[in-house]
Amino acid sequence: MCASLVSAGVPVLLLAQVPSSPQEMYGAWCASCHAQDGTGQVAMKTITVEPMDFTDCAVTTPEPDGDWELVIAGGGPVAGLSSQMPGYGDALTAEQIHALVGYVRTFCSEPGWPIGNVNFSRPIFTEKAFPENEVVVLPSVSHGDEGDGASVRLKTVYERRVGTRGHVELGLPLQSVGRAGERAAGLGDVSVAVKYVLHANRASTRIVSGGFEVQTPTGSEARGVGGGTTVLEPYVSAGFAVRDFIVQTQLRVEVPMGDRGGDTEVVYLTRTGALAAAWGVRIPVVNRQRQHTQWVGYLLWEYRDPVRAVP
């Protein structure tokens, strides 16, 4: 695939005729479908699908620039959108496409919406700082004490954005626990949480959010599928982009209202609990030419707490 500005019998366009500013480019090349004001409502429709409303901040802010640039360059199908969105990658430079994305962002006039450039990939265990509209299924498997079987938990989290920076979520864990040769299964402790973006800088390199999660004792402690007490968990999550690296971190405090053990998400490699590992795989379902399977994971050593008790 290639493109050139030279072809026999076809005059080369004078550079003066090419729109230069992002606003001019948008007006010449995007407005016929997306409308001059970004609403997608044009007097003379030429396409059969409904274009995105760029003035809807909930639509235009959550994704990073890279996703928008990919669609402009490769066309709608690269992101599962309509094929009636053509690809401009052979016609425009990367700088022009980046400038167009910047211009499209200006249609969201409501202040406060964090831009998707700080919508970093979800880490395995730390809570991401960016608010989301999504459903997450979190499986985890851990061994038990000697004589006990493995514990399996499948937690489904429903997340919903509220306003420009807010986020609420509901977590429903289904658990199967082996204990002394017997197995118990059922609904574990249901959790509810709120999160709010405290800071997202204009350069889209850092984001800080504060949140509060409550775990309710809906599970049966006697059967081993619940903690038996309410747990309050205030936390602060942050994400930073430093060149090609992204650092995400979380400070979380668990405050049990009664007597209860702690963390249950980590797979402990040692009986002391000082060494933990996490791993996973991201398998792309669409656009497999551009996206590849990723194996992710970490090894965690709590060097200041080598004798931590097994949960």
Next chain:
Amino acid sequence: MGVSRSGARGALTLLLCGVGWLVGASAAWAQDGVIGGRITTLAPASAEPLTVTINQDVCGQTVPDESVLVGPDGGLANAVITVVGLVPVAAASPIVVTNDGCRFVPRVQVSRPGAQVDLTSADDVLHTSHAYAEDGRSLFNVAIPMAGLTITRALTARGVVRLVCDTHTWMRGFVVAAVDRAVVSAADGSFTIDGVPPGTYELRFWHERLQAGTQTVTVAAGGVADVTVDMREP
């Protein structure tokens, strides 16, 4: 300056080989025949121009409706004639589709699956070249926002590939990606397929609006098989 005896003998050998190749080639051509003829129709030609709804400054107020182009004596242009089982004589060369006057030019072409198509524009306005396979799959959709730009894509389907411009909804173009030999009828409906080895062949006919049944034709060694086909509204 003279020529050595060995050098002269080498030159003579080359000359004899050249003559022998020419004789062999002409003998092969003498065996091949030609399928020629005309595509006609009684269907009326598209008469009413199409109203331009956008970018009138570049496209004008109307553009001609080229869906059925009929000559004075009923000759039908832009019909595709395919000789089933006749392998194309040469590798497919790239074809060019030009967005010109808010029309695809040429409107109908033949090519081969996998062949290269160069998409270009002579219009100083945004065009898109959106290709669809016969089953409705979108093959590619490229924006050509400026005149003079050429973008290359491959024909990744076989059969009739339909080109539309999502900005100018009246624009239509067709590329028939044929495995077999195929040609497009001229403005007067005539067509010629040469280099056809003797034998009996099935001919198939395609037109964007009209249709005709298949025909069987026998080509004699060095002969011309004349075919006249009337295409009608379905």
